[in-house]
Amino acid sequence: xxxxxxxxxxxxxxxxxxxxxxxxxxxxxxxxxxxxxxxxxxxxxxxxxxxxxxxxxxxxxxxxxxxxxxxxxxxxxxxxxxxxxxxxxxxxxxxxxxxxxxxxxxxxxxxxxxxxxxxxxxxxxxxxxxxxxxxxxxxxxxxxxxxxxxxxxxxxxxxxxxxxxxxxxxxxxxxxxxxxxxxxxxxxxxxxxxxxxxxxxxxxxxxxxxxxxxxxxxxxxxxxxxxxxxxxxxxxxxxxxxxxxxxxxxxxxxxxxxxx
Numbered sequence: 001x002x003x004x005x006x007x008x009x010x011x012x013x014x015x016x017x018x019x020x021x022x023x024x025x026x027x028x029x030x031x032x033x034x035x036x037x038x039x040x041x042x043x044x045x046x047x048x049x050x051x052x053x054x055x056x057x058x059x060x061x062x063x064x065x066x067x068x069x070x071x072x073x074x075x076x077x078x079x080x081x082x083x084x085x086x087x088x089x090x091x092x093x094x095x096x097x098x099x100x101x102x103x104x105x106x107x108x109x110x111x112x113x114x115x116x117x118x119x120x121x122x123x124x125x126x127x128x129x130x131x132x133x134x135x136x137x138x139x140x141x142x143x144x145x146x147x148x149x150x151x152x153x154x155x156x157x158x159x160x161x162x163x164x165x166x167x168x169x170x171x172x173x174x175x176x177x178x179x180x181x182x183x184x185x186x187x188x189x190x191x192x193x194x195x196x197x198x199x200x201x202x203x204x205x206x207x208x209x210x211x212x213x214x215x216x217x218x219x220x221x222x223x224x225x226x227x228x229x230x231x232x233x234x235x236x237x238x239x240x241x242x243x244x245x246x247x248x249x250x251x252x253x254x255x256x257x258x259x260x
Contacts, residue, residue, distance in 0.1 A: 023144065023221075024214050030138070030145035037146045044150035048112050049157060055111060056158045057165055059103050064166030067091055067099060068173035072180070084174060085184035089192035091170045096193070100162040101201045102249055105208035108155060109241040113216035116147055117237035120220025121230040129221070139221070148213040155209030156202040163198065200256050207252065208245050215241045 071087035079086075120143055123129050129139050167189075175182040219237040223229045 019222075020214060020218050023140065023218050024210075026140045027144045027148050027214060027217075030141040031149050033141075035141075037142055040142070041146040041150055044147050045154060047115070048108065048150050049154040052108060052111060052154075052158060053161065055107050056104055056162050059107050060100055060162035060165040061169045063099055063103050063162075064091075064095060064169035065173050067095060067166070068170030071170070072174055072178055084178065085181040086188055087174065088171070088185040088189035091174075092167050092189050092193045093197050095166040095170065096163045096198045096201045098201075098249070098253065100166050101159050101204040101208065102245065104155065104159045104162050104205060105212065105245040105249075106242055108151075108158065108209070109212045109216075109245065110238055112151070113212045113237045113241045114234045116213065116216035117219040117223070117234045118230055120217055121223030121233045124221060124223045125226055125229060144214070144217040144221075147217060148210060151209035151213035152206050153209075155205040155212075159201055159205035160198070163201065194259065196257075196259055203256070204249060204252050207248060211244045211248065212241045215244060 068087075068091055071091050072084050075084045075087045120129075123143075129143075132139050132142060171182075171185065171189075174180040175185055216237045219233040219240070223233040225232070
């Protein structure tokens with residue numbers, strides 16, 4: 001079978017971009033409109049937030065440890081022995097602005113985005129969504145809006161939790177394990193870590209949450225072809241959401257102001 005032409009691939013890309021944009025517009029109208037699906041919203045808060053905490057804690061802990069290790073190694077080798085205590089601000093800013101939001105977004109995309117695609121995809125192939133339409137229910141308002149609202153709310157909370165875990169673990173590695181001067185390390189970290197550094201990471205996390213939920217639900221709604229189709233939709237949801245997170249992170253890092 002002949003592979004699709006380049007023009008066909010570009011056309012399909014822009015068709016999918018249009019589908020996602022239309023779904024996003026309908027979703028945000030449903031979020032700010034009435035009625036709201038409160039029960040599903042609170043279920044998703046638990047699913048996205050509480051049940052993802054162990055994954056986020058483990059990811060942030062080892063992210064902080066490895067970032068602390070590399071910072072210690074860089075200062076010790078290239079700046080000079082005794083300067084390792086000045087790496088605290090670099091570690092903290094790097095974690096809260098870039099590393100933790102991205103890691104949390106990727107972990108949630110793998111765990112929650114795939115779950116949304118599989119759940120809604122199963123509803124699609126078993127004709128439950130068609131039944132909702134027959135009953136006069138809006139599938140976007142009932143299925144997509146509460147998941148997106150919960151994801152936008154919980155991703156910053158998970159990121160803030162991950163920031164704390166990552167900074168504490170980096171401090172533990174440098175001070176407790178490597179003998180860095182804890183007073184200087186902590187003083188420099190508090191001196192140079194601004195509130196906006198933390199807030200910019202939380203803004204990114206909220207955007208990542210919207211991307212994960214909308215892409216996951218979009219793939220679920222587009223599912224066809226039985227169980228094999230659900231598997232394809234789940235895989236595409238994770239891949240598309242992860243790529244979208246990395247691309248969006250670059251542009252947000254580029255255009256968000258360094259300071260307020």
